[in-house]
Amino acid sequence: MTLRGRLTAAFLVVVLGPVLLGAFFVASTVTAVDRSRSTERLAVAASTVRTSVDALCQQLRATADAVALTGDPAVAAAQLVGRGLAAAVLVTDVTGRVTYASPDAPPTPWRDCSEPATASSGPVRALAARVDRRDPAGALLGTVAAAHLVDPAFVARLAAVTGVAVTLLDGGASAARFTHTTESREGRDAVLAAAGATSGERVTESTKGRYVRRIGPSTGQPLPLVLSVPSERPPMLHVTLAGVVVLAGLLAVFTAWRLARVTTRPLAELAGAVDRVAHGDLTARVPVRSHDELGRLAAAFNRMTRETGSYVAALTSSRDQLRGHLAVLGDTLASTHDLQRILRVILHSAIAATGARAGAVLLVEAGGVLVAQCSEGLDGRWPAGDPDGSQGLRVPVGVGVVGAVAATGEPQRGRREPADAPTGEPRCRTYVAVPFATPTGATTSSGGTTPGVATTPNGAATTIPGGERSLDEAGAPAAALGVLALYDRVGAAEFDDDDLDTLRTFAGHAAVAVENVRVHEEAQRLSLTDPLTGLWNYRYLRESIRREVERASRFGRMLSVLALDLDRFKDVNDTYGHAAGDTVLAEFARRVRGEIREVDLAFRQGGEEFVLLLPETDARGAAIVAERLGAAVRETPIAVEAYAGPIVVTVSVGIAVYPDHGSTGREVLEAADDALYAAKAAGRDTYRVAEARPEVPTREIPVPAGAVSPPDGLPRAGRPVQVPREPGGHARSESAAGVPESNLSGPAHARPDPADEPAATSADAARAGPDVARPGPGGGASSGPHPPRQSRGR
Numbered sequence: 001m002t003l004r005g006r007l008t009a010a011f012l013v014v015v016l017g018p019v020l021l022g023a024f025f026v027a028s029t030v031t032a033v034d035r036s037r038s039t040e041r042l043a044v045a046a047s048t049v050r051t052s053v054d055a056l057c058q059q060l061r062a063t064a065d066a067v068a069l070t071g072d073p074a075v076a077a078a079q080l081v082g083r084g085l086a087a088a089v090l091v092t093d094v095t096g097r098v099t100y101a102s103p104d105a106p107p108t109p110w111r112d113c114s115e116p117a118t119a120s121s122g123p124v125r126a127l128a129a130r131v132d133r134r135d136p137a138g139a140l141l142g143t144v145a146a147a148h149l150v151d152p153a154f155v156a157r158l159a160a161v162t163g164v165a166v167t168l169l170d171g172g173a174s175a176a177r178f179t180h181t182t183e184s185r186e187g188r189d190a191v192l193a194a195a196g197a198t199s200g201e202r203v204t205e206s207t208k209g210r211y212v213r214r215i216g217p218s219t220g221q222p223l224p225l226v227l228s229v230p231s232e233r234p235p236m237l238h239v240t241l242a243g244v245v246v247l248a249g250l251l252a253v254f255t256a257w258r259l260a261r262v263t264t265r266p267l268a269e270l271a272g273a274v275d276r277v278a279h280g281d282l283t284a285r286v287p288v289r290s291h292d293e294l295g296r297l298a299a300a301f302n303r304m305t306r307e308t309g310s311y312v313a314a315l316t317s318s319r320d321q322l323r324g325h326l327a328v329l330g331d332t333l334a335s336t337h338d339l340q341r342i343l344r345v346i347l348h349s350a351i352a353a354t355g356a357r358a359g360a361v362l363l364v365e366a367g368g369v370l371v372a373q374c375s376e377g378l379d380g381r382w383p384a385g386d387p388d389g390s391q392g393l394r395v396p397v398g399v400g401v402v403g404a405v406a407a408t409g410e411p412q413r414g415r416r417e418p419a420d421a422p423t424g425e426p427r428c429r430t431y432v433a434v435p436f437a438t439p440t441g442a443t444t445s446s447g448g449t450t451p452g453v454a455t456t457p458n459g460a461a462t463t464i465p466g467g468e469r470s471l472d473e474a475g476a477p478a479a480a481l482g483v484l485a486l487y488d489r490v491g492a493a494e495f496d497d498d499d500l501d502t503l504r505t506f507a508g509h510a511a512v513a514v515e516n517v518r519v520h521e522e523a524q525r526l527s528l529t530d531p532l533t534g535l536w537n538y539r540y541l542r543e544s545i546r547r548e549v550e551r552a553s554r555f556g557r558m559l560s561v562l563a564l565d566l567d568r569f570k571d572v573n574d575t576y577g578h579a580a581g582d583t584v585l586a587e588f589a590r591r592v593r594g595e596i597r598e599v600d601l602a603f604r605q606g607g608e609e610f611v612l613l614l615p616e617t618d619a620r621g622a623a624i625v626a627e628r629l630g631a632a633v634r635e636t637p638i639a640v641e642a643y644a645g646p647i648v649v650t651v652s653v654g655i656a657v658y659p660d661h662g663s664t665g666r667e668v669l670e671a672a673d674d675a676l677y678a679a680k681a682a683g684r685d686t687y688r689v690a691e692a693r694p695e696v697p698t699r700e701i702p703v704p705a706g707a708v709s710p711p712d713g714l715p716r717a718g719r720p721v722q723v724p725r726e727p728g729g730h731a732r733s734e735s736a737a738g739v740p741e742s743n744l745s746g747p748a749h750a751r752p753d754p755a756d757e758p759a760a761t762s763a764d765a766a767r768a769g770p771d772v773a774r775p776g777p778g779g780g781a782s783s784g785p786h787p788p789r790q791s792r793g794r
Helices: 003-069 073-082 152-162 185-197 237-278 293-317 319-333 339-354 400-408 497-528 538-555 569-576 578-595 619-634 665-681 762-768
Strands: 088-093 098-101 126-134 140-149 165-169 178-181 203-205 210-215 225-230 356-365 369-376 394-396 412-415 430-437 442-444 452-455 461-464 469-471 480-489 559-566 601-606 609-615 651-658 687-689
Touching (some): 003 088, 003 140, 003 225, 073 140, 088 126, 152 165, 152 178, 165 185, 185 225, 237 293, 293 319, 339 356, 356 400, 369 400, 369 480, 394 400, 400 412, 430 497, 480 497, 538 601, 538 609, 538 651, 538 665, 559 569, 559 578, 569 578, 578 601, 609 619, 619 651, 619 687, 651 665
Parallel strands (some): 651 687
Antiparallel strands (some): 088 098, 126 140, 165 178, 165 225, 356 369, 356 480, 369 394, 412 430, 442 469, 559 609, 559 651
16 A cells, blocks of 8 residues: 555544544434433323322222212212213122112223232223222121223323323233324334333334333223333434535545645655665755655755765774674574574674675585585576576585685685686685684684784684684694685675685684584483483483374374393392493393384383384284394393303393373383283293283174175175174284284284285395295284384384
8 A cells, every 4th residue: 555545544534533423423412312301201201191090090089989978879979970070980789789880881890090010901991999888887888989981082181191192002911902092193003013022111212213111000000001202303314414424525535635645746756766776876866845844854865865975985994893793693693502593694694794695604514525504695606507506505625615615724715707616616706715613723813914813722822824724722723614605795896804804703603603503412412312321311211202102193003112121130230240231231222223123212211121112013013023132132142341251131021002002101111011020920031012901892883895896887785795803893813923812902913904015125124024024824014904104013
């Protein structure tokens, strides 16, 4: 998004935001005020209705009392009805028989003013008040009821008194039907629907813009009524507000576009000038059109371009200060152990400090070959035979420029034609290469033909003319660890002595970094290996068995664990001494390494106890390894210096397989240890396989299968073939020689089809022996029924 677009959007947000908020505020405020006022009107109307109905009930109750107190109820009732105090009077005796009823009385039953607040099952025809009629002695003679007719006129009077529309519901149980109403025909259905959707006496709004409230039936007001008032909101309020917002938006868009154009025009001119300067045109200028901030920015840019030339010269003098900063940076980087990252930082800093276009850091590897560990800017610089540099920068020590630098320990710089580049090195016009050796040596440096002086660790001064050399403690040139090489300085000028001194600083940091990484790797190796046997120690065993069990579980493979223990090793120490015992342990470890694959892991658990981890190996393969180890130790006694004869030792082996004998590394290791004790109990110099864990009972489901597909390829019924399986769902397999059948049950020892297994290599066949190289019935190696991997199990 351009700056003009961002400014336009920002202006629209600033302008339209308050407009939208204002419109929303006005609409919500008008609605809230209208609802509040309508709610107050309905509350006053409801109070008026209750007062009117209560006054009517009091009048009817007084009429009934007057009739009950007279001796002739018929005469009194006729007089009271004639005066309009009641529409009808009904007198009954104690048995409920009607003794007097006014002519033209409304049909019963009448709604009693004193009834509890419950819904009626029918429409309200009359409102009545009942009193008991007693004699002077107080005996009950019957009841007198005075009623008032509830008709449209009565509802109209309530509406006139309250000032709102009134609807009398049919029985009060539902708002779907009504008896009398003063609502207009257009809004009647909407009011009834809104009344039916609310409960209690809450105020709600109908779809026709009227506020509705239900009252009654309740104590003192037995009539189910619905009150409604029209909304007082201005018509078309939301449409008017939407029109105002749209008009304001159009005006804001035009204004924002105009302001953004006026604002971004000087910036566009400035961007064009900056682009010209980036391409080397320092004569670019920006017209100053005003005296505001943009005008001052244009004037500052013009002044900057004029002073850039002088700043270029000042940058040369500041390079020495940059070297000091880079030296501090190098000391910091030397304390880390990520060699690749350190070398990349050193190379990048060296290129930035010298103005080179490309460079590489090479380290001496086995075979006397310099191999590039990191490079920058070498694309397009390779010879015609390797245009993309796919073979990498590999130079033998003593060959070419960087090879000679590594061999002699002296830096080189110069100029050459790209076609004259030595074999294996990138093409360039100028170059500089500096060696770096172990930091324990002394370095001497000088520039040009002036002798340089450096201080050795013992404080003596060594003078070496003509360049830089690293000396070991004997005073001989130290072997170079690598070379730092840079190519093609910017401006086509050759690298000078200052660049050479800068590279010497970076080369020293690279040497420290390489040495620190090697020391760290050696310390890490020593922390995980046994110093006597060279095998992995118990600390690495715990990490490795967890990792191997997770890998076997993830890929559905097996893992065999062998626990080894030299028989009666204490007698060896007591008879020949601990030095002889150490020799026996070291020789035993050597023989163990000779009997296992490269992927297998050997550990010294402690004392004379050892552990082997055999990935992708089942119990049969582990048993073969155990037999070989026993034979390798038993058949060739261990010769110990300073003793007349060799020492004969044997080994006992316990075998456990994941997942047959445990679901975790700890469980499998404990199972192998239990099997080792079993081998010890069986007379030593043997092996035992751990007992398999009890399997979960399962039920076999026969699966029919056709032997041959029909010639026409169409599906049809065929004779089912029953595949025999062991309990637990695993195919039956023959037991391995020397391994009990009970110890080989389960999926880990099922023999796969030889056609499905990859052919074993000659090295694996020679190591595994004839039983593994030629699998046959009841013997050979197997990795179980899972799909085979690249390396075959024992």
